[in-house]
Amino acid sequence: MRTVSDLADLRRAVAEIGPVAFVPTMGNLHEGHLSLVRLARREARAVAVSIFVNRLQFQPDEDFERYPRSFERDQRLLQAAGVELLFAPDEHVLYPEPQTYLVRPPAMANELEGKFRPGFFDGVATVVLKLFNCVQPRAAVFGKKDYQQLMIVRGMVRQLHIPLSIVAGETVREPDGLAMSSRNGYLSAAERTEAPRLYRVLQKVCEGMAPAEGMHELASSGWQPDYLDVRRRSDLAPAHAGEAERVVLGAARLGATRLIDSVEF
Numbered sequence: 001m002r003t004v005s006d007l008a009d010l011r012r013a014v015a016e017i018g019p020v021a022f023v024p025t026m027g028n029l030h031e032g033h034l035s036l037v038r039l040a041r042r043e044a045r046a047v048a049v050s051i052f053v054n055r056l057q058f059q060p061d062e063d064f065e066r067y068p069r070s071f072e073r074d075q076r077l078l079q080a081a082g083v084e085l086l087f088a089p090d091e092h093v094l095y096p097e098p099q100t101y102l103v104r105p106p107a108m109a110n111e112l113e114g115k116f117r118p119g120f121f122d123g124v125a126t127v128v129l130k131l132f133n134c135v136q137p138r139a140a141v142f143g144k145k146d147y148q149q150l151m152i153v154r155g156m157v158r159q160l161h162i163p164l165s166i167v168a169g170e171t172v173r174e175p176d177g178l179a180m181s182s183r184n185g186y187l188s189a190a191e192r193t194e195a196p197r198l199y200r201v202l203q204k205v206c207e208g209m210a211p212a213e214g215m216h217e218l219a220s221s222g223w224q225p226d227y228l229d230v231r232r233r234s235d236l237a238p239a240h241a242g243e244a245e246r247v248v249l250g251a252a253r254l255g256a257t258r259l260i261d262s263v264e265f
């Protein structure tokens with residue numbers, strides 16, 4: 001595996017390796033990321049992964065500074081997974097000057113996650129577009145755990161005619177149902193025991209429980225739920241009862257850790 005950190009080396013490596021399928025990450029990799037790497041492998045002969053903790057998508061009161069960084073371990077995992085190229089730029093490589101040109105996703109980006117993290121999807125869409133321009137992949141893979149992010153990236157690629165295909169990866173879960181996430185490491189032992197409740201509540205909503213009841217179950221079990229909402233899979237518009245192809249999305253804080261999850265039904 002080649003590891004590159006500047007744009008000239010990246011472009012040289014991509015030119016030599018040939019068309020790549022791409023998995024953008026913020027590092028602190030887990031089995032969820034590795035499952036995206038395996039999906040990427042089906043899309044091109046070579047796989048490129050980026051590790052970049054993108055300040056632009058963090059609010060000032062969020063965990064940018066303490067976001068878990070484990071570069072050497074990540075590098076070993078990617079090497080073992082057979083990844084051909086790792087792009088790990090410093091901040092000044094991706095943002096050599098203040099980023100005054102931003103991608104502004106549509107109004108849907110101000111709902112669900114966007115309602116609680118204003119500007120989050122501007123930051124995500126902007127860095128993802130920059131990464132696409134740098135790596136120039138033929139396909140890119142995003143996980144369904146971050147369902148709204150996946151939809152926003154899909155819409156951006158479609159509307160801006162970015163010449164690549166977006167592939168969606170299923171959420172990888174711990175044996176007790178907790179969606180794998182780099183932020184799970186923040187949980188205390190007691191919180192880790194409680195954390196699978198979010199998935200259980202989402203499953204109950206799929207089976208007919210009202211989202212308000214799910215919010216109540218979370219709140220009465222010590223969580224601070226932000227939202228629990230059933231949407232249409234195709235465009236994340238509010239879904240009608242009984243409609244086919246829905247997804248329930250939820251986010252809630254357990255102690256100091258904010259977890260998100262989603263389940264299609």
Ligand code: PAF
Pocket residue numbers: 024025026052054057124127128146149
């Ligand atoms: O999902 C993530 O890890 C990030 O939002 C992404 C897509 C790498 C952009 O920073």
